[in-house]
Amino acid sequence: MESFHFLWVSLTQAVSLLLRLDPPLISIIDVSLRVAFTALLIGSAIAIPIAVLLTSKNFPGRQFLRMLINVGMGLPSVIAGVVVLLLLTARGPFGAFNLLWTPTAMVISQTVLITPLITGVMISSLLGVDQRVKDAAVSLGANRAQRALVILREAHYGMLTALMAGFGRAIAEVGSVIMVGGNIAWADGISHTRTLTTAMILEVRRGNFEQALALGIILLTLVLVVNWIAIWLQRRAGR
Amino acid sequence: MITVEDLYFGYQADRPILAGINFSVARGDLFALMGPSGSGKTTILRLFNLFITPWHGRILLDKVDLQRLTGKERLGMQRRMAMVFEAPALFNTSVAANIAYGLKVRHEKRATINNAVQEMLALIGLQKIARKSSSLLSRGEAQRVAIARAMIVRPEILFLDEPTANLDPHNVSRIEELIRTVNEQFGTTIVMTTHNMGQARRLATTVGFLYDGQLVEWGDTKTIFTAAVDERTTAFISGDLVC
Amino acid sequence: MIDRSKLTVMLVVVFCTALMFGVTAIGGAASGPLGNLVLATTTSTYDSGLLHILNPVFTDLFGVRVKVISVGTGAALELGRRGDVDLVLVHARTAEDRFMEEGYGINRRDVMFNDFIIVGPADDPAMIYGMLNVTDALQQIAMHEVLFLSRGDRSGTHIRERFLWAEAGIEPIGRWYQESGRGMGDTLVQASLMGAHTLVDRGTWLAMRERLDLVVLVEGPLRGGDVRLANPYGILAINPAIHPHVNYIMAMAYIGFITSPLGQELIAGFKRNGEQLFFPAGLQRGPNFAQFIPEECRGDDDRD
16 A cells, blocks of 8 residues: 555645635635636636527527537547647737736636536537427417526526536636646746646646645545535535 | 317428318317327327427418417417427426426516416315426326416317326326316316327317327217217227227 | 435535635735746756755845746746746756747856766676766776666756767667656656666765765766766846736846855755755856857757
8 A cells, every 4th residue: 555655644734725825826726726717707607698599499500509519518628729729829810908917818728628518518418308388388478588597597407517617627627727827926926827726737847746746635625525515505505 | 269270290291190170169178189099189289389380281270370470489489379289298396396387477466466376276176286397296196287387378278198198097097187277267268188988078168189280080089989980080999990 | 305405504604715725825915016937947956956945035135926836858948938937047057048049048158067977886887986987987898788768858958968878879779778767856766666777966975875875976067977978057037028917127146146155155055964066156256158058069059
């Protein structure tokens, strides 16, 4: 069991970092959460209408759009990173906004990555709603919007899964956020665009594997807590 | 109140399910469409509810052609009717929330809705389980809730698609009792489908016999059951026609 | 329907929280009156921790915070070429000279130096320990076909490594020669796990060696080794005539700071495990024209 000692080392490091409320670590968690939540907010604001539209109306190009979303669900993050970098670079189309090396740039690339994922999962959960329940809503006098609302509510478990999957991908993102965010911490260690994942990359580069794993443990714990809160909220709402 | 004229419909272009249907239902009637499975009973109800559009022919409700409605009028017309499906198709919320739905989409006041829900719960005798989740109901309870959910909007016409299919005898009689109450106390016109002729005979004022896309015969319940003209009807009534 | 309003409340709560996070995330990019300064540098300087010593002092002096992007020299210069950073601190003189010739860079100064070394497994399978001629050592490695891990990322270290192979007259091809495609720290870690040789700058080596299963086999000029292993760092500003939006004034302030007696003293005093990692080269009594003009006969031509 001696060879599994590293787990113990990482675990104690993670706990002691958290207990000390280590300011750099807190700022890294803060940036990670803000960026991921903002991307989730924007992503779901885009995904929900698209998912509803694609599952309720028939129009030319619908199949193509669905296919595009399916491809987007597996989009490698490096592609998103390069594209966003080229868009935000000083001489690029959006260079004037000065967004490169900011959390906003990371929000953009994460949004690009998670929106198709959220949309795709939402589509499949909306399609899973029983046709008879949709008909029941109409027969009880629901108009188009009210019918859509019933479908959304009936699919709420799948919708939440979509949001959690999106959040999970956002917070676990490395490739694109390191490219457009730059993994920047100020000289005092306070994070500007450093997230838990990019901090892990840095620690691995420095050879501090246990420290990197400690950050990984914190990341997983964070995802766990967020999931737990979401399920708890859903339970309360469902009652 | 309802007049059906020369109705044709099918889901595939070359396979009509309904071919030339004619009948009418008077206000306050309880019309039962009988017929074996696959004869097109449910399709007629779906046409009434505007879920599908006929190939040919007209459905008139108080002399208004259902096919000639604009979007807004359509919703208005839909809101004069309510339908209970063969499967209860309840929303995945509480019993009370399910029942309240029809009034909710009509933007009624909360107090009005709460009162109406209480009234409907009393009607179906399920006051005690108002807070229960719909997924935990028995089949019989679910069907009663589905009827209450439809009745809360006080529809002029209530469509019931095989309301007692897959129910045990005890629940069948409860539901039949409920249907009778709705028809008599609320004066709601009811169009229901059933493959159970005993049920049609017990409940309906008027019956029609649908066979292979055609309304073979329709008229006063007593007349059809005692003096049917068409041999297919008599075969069905005598139990020789397998459903 | 009570639960629907509950659902709405839940959604509103979740979205407001997210919005709150979001607004502050975007607001977090705020900067002072003179803006931020964005410095692109190599992983070797960043990972060693040197900038953690220099930057707070600069911020105290000028009130401007420094964003550090640590990438390979090639990528750092590319970011400069695009105008995405304000200045670059790198270590590949020929690439820097080309960058100046193209007009993207301006006001180059020598900053500091250390040296490269070749590290490898302790059992020294290629028998190169203590060799004074680096090209001889490389020929031995190629002859014995012992594992050599290259950065392969157009970084300063990689450029130097390719130059040294060319000097040795060897085109390294074969299973024994592999590219990591990653930064210096990553490559060292990988070489250690593989039992491979690699070329590394002494700064990164000293900062990481206690976590590695490698030893120094060929020394650089700091320990009396081959002068072709010298590793000078230069800093240069991005030409504001090409990229008017760059923070040129603060870039020049940073160049001034890092080459000032104060900055140079901080560099000289920066130690890891009691060893000095970088040697100041910014202050010289003589004219030192070489730092401004491309020098043809330095002997570190690096065409790869």
